[in-house]
Amino acid sequence: MTTSAASPTPSPPRPAAAGFDDTWVVVPLFCEATVIAGVVQGLREQFAHVVCVDDGSTDASADEAERAGAVVVRHAVNLGQGAALQTGIAYALRDPRTRSVVTFDADGQHRVEDAAAMVRRLEDEDLDVVFGSRFLDRRTELDRLKKVVLRAAVVYTNRTTGLRLTDAHNGLRVFSRRGAQTLRIRHNRMAHASEIVHQVGRSDLRWAEQPVHVLYTDYSRSKGQSVLNSINILVETLLG
Amino acid sequence: MLAIQVLLIAVVLVVGIVLVRSTAGARHQAVRRLLLGALVALAVASILVPTAVTAAANVVGVGRGADLLLYGLVIAFLGFVVSSYRRARHLEETVTELARRLALDEAPTPEQARHHEGDGPVQD
Numbered sequence: 001m002t003t004s005a006a007s008p009t010p011s012p013p014r015p016a017a018a019g020f021d022d023t024w025v026v027v028p029l030f031c032e033a034t035v036i037a038g039v040v041q042g043l044r045e046q047f048a049h050v051v052c053v054d055d056g057s058t059d060a061s062a063d064e065a066e067r068a069g070a071v072v073v074r075h076a077v078n079l080g081q082g083a084a085l086q087t088g089i090a091y092a093l094r095d096p097r098t099r100s101v102v103t104f105d106a107d108g109q110h111r112v113e114d115a116a117a118m119v120r121r122l123e124d125e126d127l128d129v130v131f132g133s134r135f136l137d138r139r140t141e142l143d144r145l146k147k148v149v150l151r152a153a154v155v156y157t158n159r160t161t162g163l164r165l166t167d168a169h170n171g172l173r174v175f176s177r178r179g180a181q182t183l184r185i186r187h188n189r190m191a192h193a194s195e196i197v198h199q200v201g202r203s204d205l206r207w208a209e210q211p212v213h214v215l216y217t218d219y220s221r222s223k224g225q226s227v228l229n230s231i232n233i234l235v236e237t238l239l240g
Numbered sequence: 241m242l243a244i245q246v247l248l249i250a251v252v253l254v255v256g257i258v259l260v261r262s263t264a265g266a267r268h269q270a271v272r273r274l275l276l277g278a279l280v281a282l283a284v285a286s287i288l289v290p291t292a293v294t295a296a297a298n299v300v301g302v303g304r305g306a307d308l309l310l311y312g313l314v315i316a317f318l319g320f321v322v323s324s325y326r327r328a329r330h331l332e333e334t335v336t337e338l339a340r341r342l343a344l345d346e347a348p349t350p351e352q353a354r355h356h357e358g359d360g361p362v363q364d
């Protein structure tokens with residue numbers, strides 16, 4: 001299934017952490033108590049080090065994540081996904097052994113094998129950033145309106161950053177240590193996705209895009225962003 | 241275009257730019273206060289001598305003094321909206337920094353986490 005351009009060999013199932021001892025997976029977490037344990041357990045089959053940034057959840061998300069084996073960093077108040085990502089990246093960078101940082105959504109829409117393939121590609125090709133993309137192949141099924149909005153976001157982001165991305169708002173990304181150090185996410189809420197692309201565009205980081213499969217379950221769909229939220233993202237981006 | 245239209249558009253743009261570029265410096269604060277002071281003076285004048293304000297309005301091509309005052313209010317309101325947005329953003333960044341620092345300091349360090357992780361989920 002994995003159509004990684006760089007590493008065609010499928011990874012054999014491995015004991016926890018064997019290959020990725022220098023990688024931290026950052027999971028921004030807000031009120032996902034029903035699914036987070038499964039997501040963390042799935043990640044821990046391949047990644048030893050998972051940090052969930054609990055962004056002021058009002059349910060048992062943080063405890064569930066901790067029980068499933070993640071380190072939990074707790075925001076005292078709800079700040080937004082962008083803020084949670086930056087906190088998780090800061091945490092990963094406190095570890096001197098960290099060589100790469102993965103960002104992964106808490107709602108279970110990403111696949112662990114995609115993340116693993118992206119980390120391997122980062123190392124094999126000596127990249128600083130690997131963006132996951134839903135649109136490099138046809139596996140991910142989206143409803144039409146969502147597709148139009150995401151495409152528009154891509155066109156806008158590409159115009160303003162000079163990068164040529166096919167998917168600007170995918171939560172699955174991998175950064176090298178240098179890539180992670182370059183990021184300064186200032187948009188606390190949803191505009192951070194474009195902000196990350198901007199900062200990569202302004203830097204001299206080496207980046208690539210990798211096809212990934214996004215699993216739209218009824219759960220992730222119900223938790224997903226409203227299309228109207230794209231207006232908020234645009235305003236936040238324009239006003240700085 | 242009427243003189244007042246040119247003037248108002250120019251003022252709206254200048255106020256917008258000044259306030260957007262504002263870095264909460266003393267100079268920008270002073271400019272904001274001067275603009276606000278001018279508005280207050282205009283308001284008081286319009287109460288005391290409505291005819292004088294109307295005369296001033298006529299000079300720039302506006303029918304009534306009350307209209308001139310309204311334009312001034314619109315500009316002041318726009319300035320207020322922009323500057324309070326900026327201030328809220330600034331405050332939010334401060335709160336974020338504080339919350340992040342607190343969160344990171346309270347969490348187990350990555351070294352401690354590595355120690356605990358072993359090779360399976362934590363049992364309690």
